[in-house]
Amino acid sequence: MYEIIEKKELTKDIKFIAVKAPHIVYNARAGNFVVIIVDEKGERIPLTIYDWEKEKGIVYIVFMEVGVSTKKLGQLNEGDFLYAIAGPFGNAFHIQNYGNVVMIGGGVGTPAIFPIARELKNAGNKVTSIIGYRSKELVILENEMKSVSDEVFIATNDGSYGEKGLVTDILQKLIDKKEKIDLVVAIGPVVMMKAVSELTKKYNIKTIVSLNAMMVDATGMCGVCRVTVGGQTKFSCVDGPDFDGHLVDFNELMVRLSAYKDKEEESLHYCRLNKKIKEV
Amino acid sequence: MAEENISKAKKQRIKMQEQKPEERIKNFFEVPLGYTEEEAINEAKRCLQCKEPKCIQGCPVNINIKEFIYKISKKDFKGAIDTIKKDNSLPAVCGRVCPQEEQCEAACIMQKTKNPINIGSLERFAADYEAKTGKVEIPVIGKKLDKVGNPIRVAIIGSGPSGLTCAGDLAKIGYETVIYEALHLPGGVLIYGIPEFRLPKNIVKREVEYLKKLGVKFEFNSVIGKTYTIDDLFNMGFKAVFIGVGAGTPIFLGIPGENLKGVYSANEFLTRLNAMKAFLFPEYDTPVKVGEKVAVIGAGNVAMDAARWARRLKGVKEVHIIYRRSEAEMPARIEEIKRAKEEGIIFNLLTNPVEIIGNEQGWVKAIKCIKMELGEPDSSGRRKPIPMPGSEFIIDVDTVIPALGTKANKLLTSDVKNLKLNKWGYIEVDENYMTSIPGVFAGGDITTGSATVIAAMGAGRRAAKAIDEYIKKL
Numbered sequence A: 001m002y003e004i005i006e007k008k009e010l011t012k013d014i015k016f017i018a019v020k021a022p023h024i025v026y027n028a029r030a031g032n033f034v035v036i037i038v039d040e041k042g043e044r045i046p047l048t049i050y051d052w053e054k055e056k057g058i059v060y061i062v063f064m065e066v067g068v069s070t071k072k073l074g075q076l077n078e079g080d081f082l083y084a085i086a087g088p089f090g091n092a093f094h095i096q097n098y099g100n101v102v103m104i105g106g107g108v109g110t111p112a113i114f115p116i117a118r119e120l121k122n123a124g125n126k127v128t129s130i131i132g133y134r135s136k137e138l139v140i141l142e143n144e145m146k147s148v149s150d151e152v153f154i155a156t157n158d159g160s161y162g163e164k165g166l167v168t169d170i171l172q173k174l175i176d177k178k179e180k181i182d183l184v185v186a187i188g189p190v191v192m193m194k195a196v197s198e199l200t201k202k203y204n205i206k207t208i209v210s211l212n213a214m215m216v217d218a219t220g221m222c223g224v225c226r227v228t229v230g231g232q233t234k235f236s237c238v239d240g241p242d243f244d245g246h247l248v249d250f251n252e253l254m255v256r257l258s259a260y261k262d263k264e265e266e267s268l269h270y271c272r273l274n275k276k277i278k279e280v
Numbered sequence B: 001m002a003e004e005n006i007s008k009a010k011k012q013r014i015k016m017q018e019q020k021p022e023e024r025i026k027n028f029f030e031v032p033l034g035y036t037e038e039e040a041i042n043e044a045k046r047c048l049q050c051k052e053p054k055c056i057q058g059c060p061v062n063i064n065i066k067e068f069i070y071k072i073s074k075k076d077f078k079g080a081i082d083t084i085k086k087d088n089s090l091p092a093v094c095g096r097v098c099p100q101e102e103q104c105e106a107a108c109i110m111q112k113t114k115n116p117i118n119i120g121s122l123e124r125f126a127a128d129y130e131a132k133t134g135k136v137e138i139p140v141i142g143k144k145l146d147k148v149g150n151p152i153r154v155a156i157i158g159s160g161p162s163g164l165t166c167a168g169d170l171a172k173i174g175y176e177t178v179i180y181e182a183l184h185l186p187g188g189v190l191i192y193g194i195p196e197f198r199l200p201k202n203i204v205k206r207e208v209e210y211l212k213k214l215g216v217k218f219e220f221n222s223v224i225g226k227t228y229t230i231d232d233l234f235n236m237g238f239k240a241v242f243i244g245v246g247a248g249t250p251i252f253l254g255i256p257g258e259n260l261k262g263v264y265s266a267n268e269f270l271t272r273l274n275a276m277k278a279f280l281f282p283e284y285d286t287p288v289k290v291g292e293k294v295a296v297i298g299a300g301n302v303a304m305d306a307a308r309w310a311r312r313l314k315g316v317k318e319v320h321i322i323y324r325r326s327e328a329e330m331p332a333r334i335e336e337i338k339r340a341k342e343e344g345i346i347f348n349l350l351t352n353p354v355e356i357i358g359n360e361q362g363w364v365k366a367i368k369c370i371k372m373e374l375g376e377p378d379s380s381g382r383r384k385p386i387p388m389p390g391s392e393f394i395i396d397v398d399t400v401i402p403a404l405g406t407k408a409n410k411l412l413t414s415d416v417k418n419l420k421l422n423k424w425g426y427i428e429v430d431e432n433y434m435t436s437i438p439g440v441f442a443g444g445d446i447t448t449g450s451a452t453v454i455a456a457m458g459a460g461r462r463a464a465k466a467i468d469e470y471i472k473k474l
C-alpha cells in the first residue's frame, strides 16, 4: 500500500498527487511511467511520472479524470492509500544536446513533457515550449513549464488565454521564422501528435511522440499496447513509449483506443449506481 | 504374489468424478472434483509396489511415488503428503497441472496394460487432504548469518513456480530471501495464465502463505531491470540472485488484420480473466470483450485454456480452434483436448489463417483461412503442413485469439550487461544453474523456453542447492 501524501486540484478534472513509493523513484528518469491500481478490484492504468524526489521517495503524478479508474483515483485524498503502483516502466527519454528543441504539450501531455524539457535544458538545449488547452480554465503547469524553458507559448482553442488556435499554429509560426529546429517532442492527445508529426514531416524536422496505447501489464507480456511504427508491430510499453512521429500509424492507434468505449460506460454506470464514484 | 499382481493389474484405473460439460460451461469452478478417501485408497491399492519403480524416474523431481502411494493405501494420508513434500513443494499444483501421461504415469509399469496408476490424482488427493484437515507445520529454521552476524540475503526475481520453489528452499536452509515480482500478485503463470477451472487460485494463495510463514518476503510491483538493476541488488547486500522471469512475450501470426480490435494474444486474454478477474466485470474494473463467435489459433495447452475460458463467457455461442496440422500433432494434453471437445469447442484442423478481416469500425468480423495437407516430416519429425492452393474459405468470428506460444521477454535480459543468452534470447546457464555472471543464477522458462510447472520447480530447487554451495564458498 502506498500513501498519497499530497493532493492538489489543478482544474476541476485534473489532479496532482504525491505518492510515497521509494521503489518507483530509485531509478526513475524523465519519460518513464508507472502503472497504478487504485483499489483491490481496480484495473492497471498507466500514468506518466511528472516529477520525483529520490531522497524522500516521492513520485508526483498529474492526471485527468476521464473514466472509472481515474475518477476513483481523483476521489482519494491525502492519507489514503493506493493498492498498487509499479514501475518505472518504458524507456527513458534519450537526453543529449540536440540544439534547438521545441516541446509541445497538449492537455495532460504537459506534465509528461515537463521532466523531459527540464533534462533537455540541463543538457544545454535551447528549449521552446508550446502548451495547448481547450480554454483558460484548463491551463495547467504554466509556471512550471516557464521554469524549464527559454520561452513558453500558450494556445487555447477559444482564445480565452494565450494565442487563439492550436499548438500546430504556433509551431507553424516558429517554423516560418526560419530559425533552425533540431527536434520536436510532442505529447498529448493522439490527434495533436498526429497533426504535429504531419506538419514537421513536411519540413523534415525530427519529431518524437509518446504513445498512450492501452496497457495491462506494461512488461511486454500481453501485447495489448501494440502499435505500428514504420510498418512494424511494436509494444509501446517496452519498445516505447517514445517513437519517431513520422513513422507512427496514428489512425490505427486511435481506432484501438476506442475498443472499450461501451465497457467503459457500463463500468461508469455500475460504479455510480453502487456509489463507488460520487459525482458533482 | 504374482496372482495378486495380475488381479490388481486387471482392475480399471479409477477416474476422478468431473463436473458435467453442460454444467461446467456455466461456471468457473474446477472441472475434476477430486477423489473421495475410498476412491483414493482403492486406486492406491492397485499399485504393484514395484521393486524397481519406474514411475519415480518419470517424475522430473523424482518424488518417491511408490512410498506415498503405499501410505495412501494404508490410509496414512499425512505420511503420504510428507513423503511428497520432501521432493515437491507444490503438490496441489502439480497433481493438477503436470502432464502426467508423459511423465510419471507414462513410466509406470502398468502403462503396458494402458491402465497406469493415477499418480497425479493421488498426489492431488494427498495435498488437498492436508489443506482440508491438517495444520501445516512450519519448521524451525536456524538463520544463516555472515561473519558479523547479519542475515545472508538472496534475491529472487519473479514469483512463478521456479522463483517460489527456489525461495522456499533457500528459506528452509536459513537464508533471508526476498522475491521481487513485476505484477501485483504472486504466482506467475499459475496466477495469470492457468485458468481458475484448472487450478483454483486459492491453492496458489495457500502455497504463497506457506512461504511467507517460512519467512520469504515479497516485493510486488518491482520490475527488475527497471525498478532495480541486478547491480543494485548486489549493492543492497544480496549475496546471490536467482532469475525466474518466465518466457513471456506473445508471438503473433504476422498476417494482415492482427491489430484489429477483437484480436487478443492468449496472454492478454488469460491475464484479463485470471489475474484481473474480468469475468466479474463490472464489479472488477478490468473488462474483456468477446462477441458471439471466438476463434483461437493453435492447439497447445494455452490454446485449450483460452478456448475453454471463452466457452464460459456470457454471450459466446461458438468457439473454434484453428490448427494447421492434424489431431495427432496437437501439442495439448489429450485430457484437455477431450474436455474441450466435450464442452462443444469446434476443431478446424489442417486449417491455417491467412487474414483477419475487419469492419468499418476496425472490429474483427471474420477470419480467412486456407486448407492444409500434410507433407514430408520436417526437422521436428512432424509432417509439414502445406497450403492447398485455391482452398481459402471464411469463418465469421468477432474475436480472434492467437495462442502460438511465447518468445523470450527482453525486459530484464536487455538491461543486464555480460549476461549470456542463447540464439533464441533465453539465458544460458551451466550445470549449476549459474549464468555468465558470478552469483547470478537462473531457471525455469527463461532458460528453457516454455516448458512445464514441474520443470520450472525442479530448476528452482536445484538452483537453490547450487546457490547454497556458492554462498558457502564465498
Ligand SMILES: Cc1cc2nc3c(=O)[nH]c(=O)nc-3n(C[C@H](O)[C@H](O)[C@H](O)COP(=O)(O)OP(=O)(O)OC[C@H]3O[C@@H](n4cnc5c(N)ncnc54)[C@H](O)[C@@H]3O)c2cc1C
Residues within 6 Å of the ligand: A033, A045, A046, A047, A048, A049, A062, A063, A064, A065, A066, A067, A068, A069, A070, A071, A108, A111, A112, A211, A212, A213, A214, A215, A241, A257, A258, A264
Ligand atoms: C504511457 C502512458 C502514460 C500516460 N500518462 C498519463 C498522464 O500522465 N496523465 C493522464 O491523465 N493520463 C495519462 N495516460 C492516459 C491514462 O492512462 C488514461 O487516461 C487512463 O487509463 C484512463 O482510465 P479510466 O479508467 O479512467 O478511463 P477509461 O474508462 O478507460 O477511458 C475513458 C476515456 O479515456 C480514453 N482513454 C482510455 N485509455 C486511454 C489512453 N491510454 N490514452 C488516451 N485516452 C484513453 C478512452 O477512450 C475513453 O474515452 C497515459 C497513458 C499511457 C499509455
Ligand SMILES: Cc1cc2nc3c(=O)[nH]c(=O)nc-3n(C[C@H](O)[C@H](O)[C@H](O)COP(=O)(O)OP(=O)(O)OC[C@H]3O[C@@H](n4cnc5c(N)ncnc54)[C@H](O)[C@@H]3O)c2cc1C
Residues within 6 Å of the ligand: A219, B097, B098, B099, B157, B158, B159, B160, B161, B162, B163, B180, B181, B182, B183, B186, B187, B188, B189, B190, B193, B194, B195, B222, B223, B224, B225, B244, B245, B246, B247, B248, B270, B301, B302, B305, B411, B412, B443, B444, B445, B446, B450, B451, B452, B453, B454, B456
Ligand atoms: C496458459 C498457460 C497454461 C499452462 N498450462 C500448464 C500446465 O497445465 N501444466 C504445466 O506443467 N505447465 C503449464 N504451463 C507452463 C508453465 O506455466 C510454465 O512453464 C511455468 O509457469 C514457468 O515457470 P517460471 O517460474 O519459469 O515462470 P513464470 O510462471 O512465467 O513466472 C515468471 C514471473 O516473473 C515475473 N517477472 C517477469 N519479469 C520480471 C522482472 N523483470 N522483474 C520481476 N518479476 C518479473 C512475471 O510477472 C511472473 O510472475 C502453462 C503456461 C501457460 C501460459
Ligand code: SF4
Residues within 6 Å of the ligand: B058, B059, B060, B061, B062, B063, B065, B088, B094, B095, B098, B100, B103, B104, B105, B119, B120, B123, B454
Ligand atoms: S510432480 Fe508431476 S510428474 Fe512428479 S509425480 Fe507428481 S504429477 Fe507426476
Ligand code: SF4
Residues within 6 Å of the ligand: B046, B047, B048, B049, B050, B053, B054, B055, B056, B065, B066, B069, B107, B108, B109, B110, B117, B119
Ligand atoms: S511403476 Fe506404477 S505400479 Fe510400479 S510402483 Fe510405480 S506407480 Fe506403482
Ligand code: FES
Residues within 6 Å of the ligand: A214, A215, A216, A217, A218, A219, A220, A221, A222, A223, A224, A225, A226, A235, A236, A237, A238
Ligand atoms: S502492456 Fe502488455 S505488453 Fe505492453
